[in-house]
Amino acid sequence: MKNTDMIAWFVDGQEGYTKDYWSTDNVAPIEDTISNLTDDRPHRYDAATKKMTFVTRRPLDTGDVAQDFLVPLNEELAMIYGHAEGSAAWRIHDEYGVWTLRLSEDGSVVEGALDLTELRRVDEYEQHGWWMWSAWYVVGLLLLVTKRYAKKTWSLSHYLHAILGYFTLLVTIVWASKVIEWRFDTPHYILGTITLFVTIVGALSGSYTAATMKIYNGDKDWAEKERIERIAKIHRMAGYFMLFIGNLTIMSGCFHYFGDVLKGDKRKILGAVSMISFCFLVILFETIYRLRNKFSLGHLKTPKVTDGGKVKTFTPAEVDT
Ligand code: HEM
């Protein structure tokens, strides 16, 4: 947790102890130089339920501005709890939750009115989501357009496709490595990790395709030409697979963020909207492309034989008119 005052209760067998922490980042926190906590002793261990009860006190204003949050009265306070089982050492929590409270001079504590969904939001995850969505939805569509539909400007589209491909690769590596912990217990973690590796291989196959095209100058023998076409086909298929799995990963990322992190937020549906609209746009582009190809040949008319039924040779200019 960033900039958070923490109290940690540890249970080790039938022993219990309390520690004062100040956390500055999403890593194991630093123990306060001066602990301002006092426990009502002894901790009560209930052998029947295997639970230990702690009662811990601290002054609202500890005077330690460097490592304690000085608790104000009559203000809404954001609170968070988390717990982990199986080890008395620091590690990421199994479960966590947020709540809010307000304290007053007479010692009463009432539930606060802060918006819990707002408290659960995580900046870093949202940035991860927006970057990935831009790279795979927006740039993903451009990758398709530059190679499949914008063929009139072949050279420009070719270089644009390569630059956009490297951009998507870079964004995927940078924003995946910011959150990756090699977990596989949620569909998004599995898909995210697969997309990361598929993108690296896919972008390499694109680079290889572009390089072989450059080396090939049209005068090679058929076997060589076929080899280059095979490489291009592999990247083409990898490209479509990447676009599909990348957008599936976006959907699972939205489900995970809105469903699990924001605990059942209705905006979870945005994941499905993104996936369906992406597929719809691809189908739309393809339909327009095919219809245009079909009807753009309509102006070519088969010339009629007019030379008294005899065989006549047409010049290219005559055919074009
Ligand atoms: C193609 C797009 C995406 C890729 C490749 C991707 C990749 C990843 C990877 C590799 C992880 C870490 C998995 C692990 O620890 O093993 C991850 C975590 C996560 N991703 Fe994505 N992601 C994508 C899109 C999204 C989107 C659109 C969202 C929506 C907000 C999102 C939200 C999250 C969240 C909340 C986590 C968990 C972070 C944590 O618990 O530390 N991702 N993603």
Ligand code: HEM
């Ligand atoms: C995330 C990265 C990438 C994706 C998703 C992607 C996607 C695609 C797709 C879908 C096609 C086929 C379009 C069609 O139907 O004709 C394609 C073709 C192509 N891509 Fe990529 N690409 C990526 C990266 C790259 C890179 C980095 C390069 C080169 C440096 C590259 C070079 C090419 C070339 C030369 C073709 C044409 C192959 C042919 O002749 O059929 N791509 N790409």
